[in-house]
Amino acid sequence: MLAWSVWGLAALLYLIGFYQRVAPAVITDRLMEDFALGAAALGNLSAFYFYSYVAMQIPTGVIADRWGPRRLLIAGATVAAGGTALFALADSLELASFGRLLVGAAVAVAFVSMLKLATRWFPPRQFALASGLALLCGVVGGVIAGVPLRIAVEAIGWRSVMLVSAAATALLAALIWWRVRDDPADAGWRSYAPPVPAGGHAPILRGVLQVLALRNTWILLLTPIGVAGGVLAFAGLWGVPYLRQVHGLDTRSAAAITSALLIAWALGGPLLGAASERIGRRKPLYVATTAAALAGWALIVFVPLSLPLLVVALVLTGFVSGNLIIGFAFAKESAPAHLVGAASGVCNMGPLLGGMLLQPGVGWILDRHWQGESVAGARIYDAAAYQAGFGLLVAAVAVSLMLIVFARETHCRQAA
Template structure:
C-alpha cells in the first residue's frame, strides 16, 4: 500500500538542494577563466583565440549534452545522473588543475561542461516529484539565482584566491567539492519520495498522450516558426553576458579603465547579479500581464542599446559604466521569458523538447562568441605583452565585442518576428 503522506518540505528542499549544488558548481566553472585570463595565457602560451577556445570547450560538451540529458534523467533517474555528473565534474576539474599542456586543459573543460549539463534537468525532475506544482516556478527561479551566485563567487573571491595562492592550487581545491557533492547525492537523494516512504507529487500521464521519439519530436518542434526564432534569440543574451563577464570583461576593464583585477572582477559580478535579479522580475511581470513578446522585445532592445554605448563610446565615466552594466544585466533577465514562450509555442506533449532546444540556444551564444571575440582580438593585436600575456588595444576589443552587438541586433529582430502566445499553452 502506497503512503499518502507527502514528503516534508525540509527533506524535499534538501534533495533539490544537492542537485542545485552541482548547478552552482557548473556556473562557477563556466565563468572561472574570466578572472584567470593573464595566468592561463602565460601558463599555456595562448593568444586570445586559443584562450577563448579553451573556455568554450565547456560549452561544446554542455550543448551536446542537452538532449541526451532528458533521456538519461528518465532512464537512469536523477540520483544516478547527478551522482555521475558530480563525480565526472570533479575529475574534469582535477584534470584542468593539473594540466601540463593545452590538450589536458581543454579535456578538463570538456569533462566539466558535459557533466554539469545534467544538473538543471535533473533538478527540475526532482522538483516535479518532491514538490507541489505551485513550487515548481519557485524552484526554477531559485535555480537560476543560486547558479548565478556560483558565478559571482568566480569573480572577486576567486580572483583574490588566485592572487594569494596561484590558480592551480585554487582550482585543485575546487575539484574536491564536486566529489563531496557526488557522495552526498548518492547517500541522501532518492528519485521518488516513495523510496523514503512518502507519496510522490508526480502527476499520472493522461491517457492518449502521444509518445514521440526524440528525432520525431525534434522534427515536430522545429516545424513551428517560434522554435527557430526563440533558438537564436537567447544566444545573444546569454552569449554577450557570459562572453563579457565570463572571459573578456576583466582584461577590457583593467586595460582600458585602469581597474585592478579584483575591482574589474567585482564589476563583472555586478553584471551577473543584475542578471540574476532581472530574470525572476521579467518572468513574473510577463505572467502578470499575460504576454510574452512585448517584454522580451523590450529587454532585447535595452540590452542592445546598452552594449552599443559600452562598446562604441570610449572612456565612459565610471559611474555611467557601472550603471550601464547593471541595466544590461537586468535587461538580460528577459531571456527567462523565452523558456515559457518556447514551451507555449508548441503542443503540450512537445513542451519539454522545446524548452530543451531553447536552453541549447542560450548556450550556443557563449560557445561561439567566446572564441570568436578572441579570434578578433588576435587579429588586431599590436604585439604588446605584460607578464607573458597579450595586451589588446581598445580598437581590438571594440572590433571583437561588435560580434556581441551584431547578434544582439539579430536577436531583437527574431523576437520581434515571433507570434504571441498570451501565456497559454498550445493545444
C-alpha cells in the same frame, strides 16, 4: 526539510556548473601565461565547456528518464570532479581543453535533474519557487567565481584552487549518493510525481522533429545567442581583462563589476517574466528588452563612458538581458503540451550557444587587432581592439532583435 536537502544537493551541482562557466574570466592572465595563449586560443579553451554542455541538453532529458536523477547527478558530479582535476594538472592546452569539455558535459545534467526532483519532491505550487531558487544558486556560483576566486588564486595559485574545487565536487558526489533519492516514495514519503500519460511518452526524435517544424522554435532558439551570449562573453571571459587593460582596474575590482552584471541578469529574469505574465503577452516585452540590450551594448562599446557610467550601463544591460526567462516561457507555450519537454530542451540551448560562439569569436577579433604588447607572457589589447571585439556582441544582439520581431505571440497560453 528532507525535500529541500535532496533538491539542494542537485542545486549545488548547478552552482558548481555556473562557477566553472565563468571562472576563466578572473584567471585569463594566468592561463595565457601558463599555456602561451592568445585571445582566440583562450576563448576556445573557455568555450570547450559550452561545446559539451550544449551537446548534452537534449540527451540529458532522455538519460534522466532512463536512469533517474540520482544516478545522473552522481555520474555528473564524479565526472566534473575528474574534469576539474585534469584541467588543474594539465601541462598542455589539449589536456586543459579536454578537462573543460568533461566539466561542461558533466554539469549539464544538473538543471534537468533539479527540475525532475522538484516535480516529485515538491507540490506543484512550489515548483516555480524551486525554479527561481535554481537560477539564484547559479548566480551565487558566478559570484564565487569573481572576487572570492581571484583572492584564492592570488593566495595559492589557480591550479591549487581548481584542485580544491575538484575535491569539493567529489565530496558532493558522495553526498548525493548518500542523501538523494529519485522519488520520496523510495524513502517512505509522499510522492508528487505527475501521472505518466496513457501510452507513455512520444519517441524523442519524433518530438524534436515536430518542434523544429515550428517557426517560433527557431526564433526562440536563435534569439538568446546574442542577448544571453553577450552577457556570457563579457562576464564569463572578456570583461575582466577589458576592465583591467582599458580602464586600469585591478582584477578584484574588475571581477566585482562583472559579478554585478551577473546579479542584475539574475534579477531581471524573474522580474521580466512576471511582468510578461501580468500584461498577458510575451512578444512586446521581449522585443522592448532586446532593443534595450542592443542600445546598452552599443553605448558600452562605442561611447567613451566614465567608469561609474560604464558600471551603470553594464548593470542595466544585464537586467534587460534577463529576458531569456520570457523566451523560455514563450518557447514552452509555442509548442503543443505533449511537446513542451522537447521545445524547452531545444530552446534552452540558445543561451549556451551564445557563450560557445561569442567567447572565441571575440578572442579571434582581439588577436587580429593585437599590437604585439605582452606582460609576463599574457597579451595586452588596447581600447581599439576591445571595441572591435565587443562589436561582435552588438552585431549579435542586433540579429536577435531582427529575429524576435517575427515570432508569433502566444498570449501566455499553451498552444493547442
